[in-house]
Amino acid sequence: MNIGVQLDREEFLYDIHSLVKSFFPDDDVSIYTDGDTAKCEAARDLLLYVHIPEIDDRKRVKDSLKREFYETLSDYTGRTLPWGTLSGIRPTKIPMKMLEEGLPESVIRKRIQDTYLVSDQKTDLMISVAENERRLLSGVSLGSDSFSLYIHVPFCPSICLYCTFSASPVKQWEKRMDEYLDAVEFELSCGRPMGQLPESVKKTEIVPDTNRKPVTFYVGGGTPTSLSAAQLDRLLCMAEKYYDLSGCVERTVEAGRPDSITPEKLEVLKKHNITRISVNPQTMNQKTLDLIGRHHTVEDTKKAFKMAREAGFDNINMDIILGLPGEEAEDVQNTLRQIEELNPDSLTVHSLAVKRASRLTKNLREEHAAGKIADYSRYEGLAFVNSGEIIENAYESALRMGMEPYYLYRQKNMKGGLENTGFARPGKECLYNILIMEEMQEIRAFGAGASTKTVSEDGRIDRIINPKDVKTYLERVATAKEAHL
Numbered sequence: 001m002n003i004g005v006q007l008d009r010e011e012f013l014y015d016i017h018s019l020v021k022s023f024f025p026d027d028d029v030s031i032y033t034d035g036d037t038a039k040c041e042a043a044r045d046l047l048l049y050v051h052i053p054e055i056d057d058r059k060r061v062k063d064s065l066k067r068e069f070y071e072t073l074s075d076y077t078g079r080t081l082p083w084g085t086l087s088g089i090r091p092t093k094i095p096m097k098m099l100e101e102g103l104p105e106s107v108i109r110k111r112i113q114d115t116y117l118v119s120d121q122k123t124d125l126m127i128s129v130a131e132n133e134r135r136l137l138s139g140v141s142l143g144s145d146s147f148s149l150y151i152h153v154p155f156c157p158s159i160c161l162y163c164t165f166s167a168s169p170v171k172q173w174e175k176r177m178d179e180y181l182d183a184v185e186f187e188l189s190c191g192r193p194m195g196q197l198p199e200s201v202k203k204t205e206i207v208p209d210t211n212r213k214p215v216t217f218y219v220g221g222g223t224p225t226s227l228s229a230a231q232l233d234r235l236l237c238m239a240e241k242y243y244d245l246s247g248c249v250e251r252t253v254e255a256g257r258p259d260s261i262t263p264e265k266l267e268v269l270k271k272h273n274i275t276r277i278s279v280n281p282q283t284m285n286q287k288t289l290d291l292i293g294r295h296h297t298v299e300d301t302k303k304a305f306k307m308a309r310e311a312g313f314d315n316i317n318m319d320i321i322l323g324l325p326g327e328e329a330e331d332v333q334n335t336l337r338q339i340e341e342l343n344p345d346s347l348t349v350h351s352l353a354v355k356r357a358s359r360l361t362k363n364l365r366e367e368h369a370a371g372k373i374a375d376y377s378r379y380e381g382l383a384f385v386n387s388g389e390i391i392e393n394a395y396e397s398a399l400r401m402g403m404e405p406y407y408l409y410r411q412k413n414m415k416g417g418l419e420n421t422g423f424a425r426p427g428k429e430c431l432y433n434i435l436i437m438e439e440m441q442e443i444r445a446f447g448a449g450a451s452t453k454t455v456s457e458d459g460r461i462d463r464i465i466n467p468k469d470v471k472t473y474l475e476r477v478a479t480a481k482e483a484h485l
């Protein structure tokens with residue numbers, strides 16, 4: 001469907017667009033302001049007109065406008081949205097602020113539902129996540145001097161068809177991995193990231209900081225275990241050389257792809273006191289793994305998980321994705337059953353975003369056109385199914401394993417208007433995941449595509465984003481090195 005929306009003023013364009021997309025995720029939505037009436041009305045299947053009232057209190061006007069527009073769209077489609085009018089990616093910030101003000105749960109619940117029309121289930125979820133986050137963060141120093149350390153490893157054994165991260169295939173970079181580690185070491189030795197500083201950040205605010213002690217340490221990707229055991233050892237030695245990790249309440253390495261995990265690499269992680277790892281299946285259905293370009297088997301996942309347990313890891317996370325191509329409720333149930341048998345310590349439930357689904361479809365078409373897919377017919381007509389019922393089944397599985405929800409975020413255009421939620425057994429949560437979502441603390445991040453977030457005393461958040469492309473990142477570091485010498 002081709003939808004035109006006409007606003008009589010240039011206010012709240014983004015909010016209105018997000019709301020219409022939430023009701024019509026698969027349709028084209030174009031927004032116009034008053035001067036563009038002819039364009040707006042040309043060849044549309046549905047035309048919507050929105051009157052923006054005079055603004056005295058911006059937030060109050062925005063909330064009431066969204067509620068009114070939501071009711072109109074809900075009447076038209078006959079549907080309600082689980083997250084109501086909320087379109088932000090960090091919904092737990094709302095109950096978190098109210099908890100900090102000391103409001104009782106009943107008041108928080110009423111305010112959320114009256115203001116944003118959120119369903120009972122999602123209101124429960126966001127309040128319980130906010131309560132858990134608050135409890136978990138109460139034991140962590142969040143002063144202006146505290147920070148978390150992140151290192152990014154952008155390589156993966158193969159590229160999943162739905163990938164929207166900056167991942168590069170190992171094969172292409174194998175011979176330059178050491179060069180990549182040299183670049184990360186230079187960044188670490190400088191104690192500040194090499195990304196472009198935003199206008200608002202003065203150079204003096206990003207001071208070299210190797211004297212400060214991080215409270216959490218996280219190596220993410222990509223797939224960090226794409227590195228060889230010796231390279232992984234070098235990376236962790238580098239982190240320890242330039243930062244004192246003794247004050248870290250946790251040290252995570254997102255091992256990720258089961259086909260990259262070996263006993264030697266697990267031994268290296270143990271040697272460096274890594275407390276938490278992930279072994280991510282995404283699905284336990286072989287036909288889906290084959291479709292999405294993850295070149296490993298369900299057996300590989302089980303083997304890697306057992307290997308990690310035998311190596312002594314008592315905090316293992318597993319990630320799953322709901323809405324993968326061709327998967328229906330019973331396929332997800334099969335994944336959940338097999339994961340419950342493995343009994344991980346935490347489970348992160350992702351919903352495939354529409355953007356990823358369309359990337360997948362586009363990638364497939366391109367690969368087919370380039371003659372890279374021998375049997376394209378198996379991809380034709382595949383549906384991407386996710387629903388409230390499927391996600392609830394996944395949550396029930398996490399609860400059966402004794403876990404509680406402890407962090408939550410949404411992405412734009414999520415299929416079914418759903419969310420991503422991290423569950424963990426008590427004591428097995430990953431505080432870094434909360435800190436990155438709640439933006440309460442600086443995250444200093446190194447490596448290609450790494451994003452440093454600074455939080456100033458007045459709450460202003462700035463980002464310094466390193467180049468995503470590995471080649472550009474290496475060039476940027478080389479230039480900085482030359483200037484340094």
Ligand code: SF4
Pocket residue numbers: 155156158159160162163164165167221222223256257
């Ligand atoms: S494992 Fe993750 S980062 Fe790597 S290709 Fe797949 S989706 Fe992308």
